[in-house]
Amino acid sequence: MRATTTLPDLTRQHREGFIETLEGLTLDDWLVPSLCREWRVVDVAAHLAWAPVMGAGEGIVAMIRSGFSMNRLIARSAIGWSSRGQEAILDQLRDNARTGARPIGMPPVAALSDAVVHGLDVRRPLGLLGQVPPESLAPLADFVLGTPWPMNAVIGGSAKRRVAGVRLVATDVDWTHGAGPDARGSAEALVLLLHGRVPAPSELTGPGAEVVLARL
Known part of the structure; x- marks a missing residue:
């Protein structure tokens, strides 16, 4: 922010x-x-x-x-x-x-x-x-990635498990998370992904995109 x-x-x-x-x-x-x-x-x-x-x-x-x-x-x-x-x-x-x-x-x-x-x-x-202003990505990501089971069941499931082994990279704000092949997208696309929604395939790029989309 x-x-x-x-x-x-x-x-x-x-x-x-x-x-x-x-x-x-x-x-x-x-x-x-x-x-x-x-x-x-x-x-x-x-x-x-x-x-x-x-x-x-x-x-x-x-x-x-x-x-x-x-x-x-x-x-x-x-x-x-x-x-x-x-x-x-x-x-x-x-x-x-x-x-x-x-x-x-x-x-x-x-x-x-x-x-x-x-x-x-x-x-x-x-x-x-x-x-989705880009500055809202960081607090939302921290929240959803840090919410443990069973509370994460009401916010789209385990975001931590969903993006494990992949490096998320925002294209419209200086924000990254994780390590591994890149999955690049806007703050909006990454917010959707972290909360268990399916962004359009064209909204995520990079070798890690296919990995995380397959987990949704």
């Missing part, structure tokens, strides 16, 4: 950018399948709206009903929350951007991760430009 850009600043900017994207969508766009399996755009938006403000009691009840599966809890909650409607979703997203709300027990960078990655989950299927 640039010295003048703080983590809260980045998170707020991404959240506000996501709100602007949603405000420009048609009713049909809200129902388009996202990159998140079984979630539509509206479900992703509902997840970003209410996951950061879920109370401890509500979370315990939802966990029990989901058979103590965090992934099942997240998936079911988002679909349930989406029934509250677009205006309620947008109002809650605006409140989260204003207050800096984040899920209980999660570090501040988790809110940035959600805003960036789920923003791409929505924008890519709709053919919209991503919003």
Whole structure:
């Protein structure tokens, strides 16, 4: 990150950018399948709206009903929350951007991760430009690579295992990770890869690209 850009600043900017994207969508766009399996755009938006403000009691009840599966809890909650409607979703997203709300027990960078990655989950299927400033790559990579099992199950699985034996090289910011054959890509492509999403083959180049794409 640039010295003048703080983590809260980045998170707020991404959240506000996501709100602007949603405000420009048609009713049909809200129902388009996202990159998140079984979630539509509206479900992703509902997840970003209410996951950061879920109370401890509500979370315990939802966990029990989901058979103590965090992934099942997240998936079911988002679909349930989406029934509250677009205006309620947008109002809650605006409140989260204003207050800096984040899920209980999660570090501040988790809110940035959600805003960036789920923003791409929505924008890519709709053919919209991503919003991944290069300075957000380093904190997101540190977060996802440093999150151990079982918590990494909710952020795309083990990024560390996915990129083992490969050197990731960003083409739009001074950032590298690992050792081995190079896999080169933009900050956006590398964020997708680290979070278990599949970038287009043309977005990753170098002898290590084929290795990491085969693991997705």
